[in-house]
Amino acid sequence: MTSPFFTGEHAMLRDQLRRFVAEEVVPHAEAWEAEGSVPRDVLRRMGELGFLGIRYGEQWGGADMDTLGSVVLAEELGRSTFGGFAITVLVHTDMASVHVANAGTPEQRARWMPGIVAGETVTAVAVTEPGAGSDVKGIATRAEQIPGGWRLSGSKLFITNGVHADLVCVAAKTGGERPSRAVTMFAVERDTPGFRVGRVLDKQGWRCSDTAELVFEECFVPHENVLGPEGGGFGAIMRNFQNERLVIAAMAMAEAETALEITLEHVKTRRAFGGTLWDREAVRQKLAALWGRVAAAKAMVHQVAWRDGRGEDCVREVSALKALCGELVNEVMYACVQCHGGSGFMADVAINRMARDARVHAIGGGATEVMLEEVAKRL
Amino acid sequence: MKVLVPVKRVIDYNVKVRVKADSSGVDLANVKMSMNPFDEIAVEQAIRLKEAGQADEIVIVSIGVEKAQETIRTALAMGADRGILVKAVDNVETDVEPLAVAKILAKIVEEEGPGLVLCGKQAIDNDMNATGQMLAALLGWAQGTFASKLAIEGDHASVTREVDGGLQTIKVKMPAVVTVDLRLNEPRYASLPNIMKAKKKPLDVKTPEDYGVDVSPRLTVVSVKEPPARKAGVKVADVAELVDKLKNEAGVI
Numbered sequence: 010m011t012s013p014f015f016t017g018e019h020a021m022l023r024d025q026l027r028r029f030v031a032e033e034v035v036p037h038a039e040a041w042e043a044e045g046s047v048p049r050d051v052l053r054r055m056g057e058l059g060f061l062g063i064r065y066g067e068q069w070g071g072a073d074m075d076t077l078g079s080v081v082l083a084e085e086l087g088r089s090t091f092g093g094f095a096i097t098v099l100v101h102t103d104m105a106s107v108h109v110a111n112a113g114t115p116e117q118r119a120r121w122m123p124g125i126v127a128g129e130t131v132t133a134v135a136v137t138e139p140g141a142g143s144d145v146k147g148i149a150t151r152a153e154q155i156p157g158g159w160r161l162s163g164s165k166l167f168i169t170n171g172v173h174a175d176l177v178c179v180a181a182k183t184g185g186e187r188p189s190r191a192v193t194m195f196a197v198e199r200d201t202p203g204f205r206v207g208r209v210l211d212k213q214g215w216r217c218s219d220t221a222e223l224v225f226e227e228c229f230v231p232h233e234n235v236l237g238p239e240g241g242g243f244g245a246i247m248r249n250f251q252n253e254r255l256v257i258a259a260m261a262m263a264e265a266e267t268a269l270e271i272t273l274e275h276v277k278t279r280r281a282f283g284g285t286l287w288d289r290e291a292v293r294q295k296l297a298a299l300w301g302r303v304a305a306a307k308a309m310v311h312q313v314a315w316r317d318g319r320g321e322d323c324v325r326e327v328s329a330l331k332a333l334c335g336e337l338v339n340e341v342m343y344a345c346v347q348c349h350g351g352s353g354f355m356a357d358v359a360i361n362r363m364a365r366d367a368r369v370h371a372i373g374g375g376a377t378e379v380m381l382e383e384v385a386k387r388l
Numbered sequence: 389m390k391v392l393v394p395v396k397r398v399i400d401y402n403v404k405v406r407v408k409a410d411s412s413g414v415d416l417a418n419v420k421m422s423m424n425p426f427d428e429i430a431v432e433q434a435i436r437l438k439e440a441g442q443a444d445e446i447v448i449v450s451i452g453v454e455k456a457q458e459t460i461r462t463a464l465a466m467g468a469d470r471g472i473l474v475k476a477v478d479n480v481e482t483d484v485e486p487l488a489v490a491k492i493l494a495k496i497v498e499e500e501g502p503g504l505v506l507c508g509k510q511a512i513d514n515d516m517n518a519t520g521q522m523l524a525a526l527l528g529w530a531q532g533t534f535a536s537k538l539a540i541e542g543d544h545a546s547v548t549r550e551v552d553g554g555l556q557t558i559k560v561k562m563p564a565v566v567t568v569d570l571r572l573n574e575p576r577y578a579s580l581p582n583i584m585k586a587k588k589k590p591l592d593v594k595t596p597e598d599y600g601v602d603v604s605p606r607l608t609v610v611s612v613k614e615p616p617a618r619k620a621g622v623k624v625a626d627v628a629e630l631v632d633k634l635k636n637e638a639g640v641i
């Protein structure tokens with residue numbers, strides 16, 4: 010409970026989030042899973058309570074908190090057992106809107122940040138394409154300069170919040186010799202002519218998170234909507250990935266911890282062979298060992314978040330955490346489903362949903378292998 | 389009118405309480421602590437009175453360990469104006485008994501001169517249900533306990549009380565002590581911007597000596613036990629078997 014990193018404000022934020030999840034999320038989220046998205050009024054309510062502006066400036070309604078504030082958000086949303094809900098919010102707060110907050114001009118930020126913090130302007134980030142995921146430099150979406158702005162052509166795949174977002178931060182090639190200077194970010198508003206949702210995608214997990222293929226057909230984007238300098242996109246994506254990956258690691262460990270709690274409850278009450286499952290040493294030891302690994306990984310998440318908040322370079326540590334936590338959460342879910350027996354295989358129980366949701370943690374935001382290469386380069 | 393709201397830091401209501409092996413009490417090490425839920429309702433009511441223009445300042449008091457500051461900050465984040473922490477014990481395991489709390493509160497009331505003290509009807513840790521009543525007695529004030537509705541009408545307060553079998557509405561003369569029940573209101577969330585603002589609100593730290601009150605315990609805990617574990621139930625095949633078991637095994641019909 011006590012931690013050298015978290016302050017009283019972090020603790021209070023955690024309490025409010027936990028109550029919000031218990032009262033406003035868990036009782037309704039099964040219906041959201043069936044609908045395939047989180048209702049907009051839930052995001053607005055979170056905006057009212059300040060949950061969407063944890064890291065952003067007071068002038069926009071934010072709280073100017075540090076990286077640990079994002080960790081608190083990710084952990085408490087992760088505890089909800091609805092990964093799709095958690096990712097809907099976290100993509101908006103910590104993966105997409107960061108492109109406006111970090112690279113936006115004063116005018117752009119004045120225009121969009123208040124709506125982002127209030128939950129009125131929901132954001133998405135579109136980098137991945139049918140032909141390029143892990144290899145960001147390999148994207149094919151092009152932006153051509155024309156009078157007054159740019160013309161975007163191409164398509165984006167697996168875009169979280171893609172169906173309902175009001176503002177999409179899109180990566181496109183703007184040319185140039187050096188591949189690392191060939192990408193620029195554009196803020197594309199919904200209903201911009203030439204921009205449409207190509208397909209709504211059906212997924213194994215994260216079912217209440219809307220995911221889309223986005224299509225850009227000679228879509229005109231004015232100069233005022235270019236985020237950051239021309240050719241600065243790749244650098245911005247890589248920098249913002251740090252936060253995204255840390256947040257995913259925090260979310261994953263909170264999910265693992267919650268799955269273990271649910272499973273402990275189950276094995277301690279489930280009767281078999283004249284006792285409970287907990288009386289079986291193989292069951293006990295499996296869960297005890299996983300508990301220790303999750304606690305250790307979580308402690309590293311907190312420590313790295315604290316260092317990141319102090320401005321230290323933690324690329325190696327964040328990459329290691331993304332790889333570690335993305336795999337560990339899946340090991341935990343596998344064991345937890347196993348401990349539930351047949352009931353764990355039923356689609357309508359929490360542990361089954363959590364196991365389906367967890368799979369993507371080893372893929373999205375940087376696949377495990379890609380993360381380990383980032384670590385290896387720095388060893 | 390100034391409103392004083394005493395709040396207690398207690399074991400969180402979601403925590404599965406464990407009794408210590410030596411039966412000396414409940415295990416409080418590494419356990420989540422929160423504001424007593426009834427006190428949260430009292431804070432909310434005070435804020436509503438302020439929003440309605442019937443109160444102009446809300447002072448929060450907590451008596452306990454240093455960490456009770458966090459509980460006060462939560463009340464400040466909800467909308468209270470300032471806090472007073474009376475650091476009475478060093479160890480969370482030591483409970484300050486109701487009479488000592490009431491005596492300290494009586495002194496604070498003398499100093500602060502509130503028109504209303506809003507307390508929770510009881511703390512969920514020891515369920516004493518005594519502090520508000522003792523405070524009213526020490527002050528010689530009117531009291532309205534278990535309030536499920538509260539209206540301030542001039543120099544009186546109308547308090548609807550939840551009593552066995554129904555509701556009783558009484559009129560009490562102000563200043564008064566009112567203790568609040570569960571259905572009075574639903575406490576608001578503390579928004580994050582308000583959490584950040586609460587950091588800057590004034591919070592005085594005092595000790596029982598400042599008020600000349602002796603907080604040493606008068607009660608001795610003999611032993612604390614868990615409620616007996618419920619035995620596993622049985623499933624019956626049909627009504628006939630149920631009736632048979634009730635007759636022949638349980639002997640209740």
Ligand SMILES: Cc1cc2nc3c(=O)[nH]c(=O)nc-3n(C[C@H](O)[C@H](O)[C@H](O)COP(=O)(O)OP(=O)(O)OC[C@H]3O[C@@H](n4cnc5c(N)ncnc54)[C@H](O)[C@@H]3O)c2cc1C
Pocket residue numbers: 100133134135136137141142143144166167168169170212215220369372373374375376377378379382
């Ligand atoms: C539900 C969901 C939501 C998503 N949301 C977004 C979003 O909002 N915005 C966005 O831009 N993208 C999003 N993505 C895309 C995600 O970031 C990519 O799926 C991920 O980066 C992997 O890219 P890919 O799918 O193209 O796989 P590929 O790049 O084709 O890789 C396939 C597999 O190959 C292996 N591999 C790849 N590179 C290496 C390597 N260098 N060494 C060894 N092995 C390697 C890995 O195991 C990897 O999983 C989302 C994906 C999913 C599934």
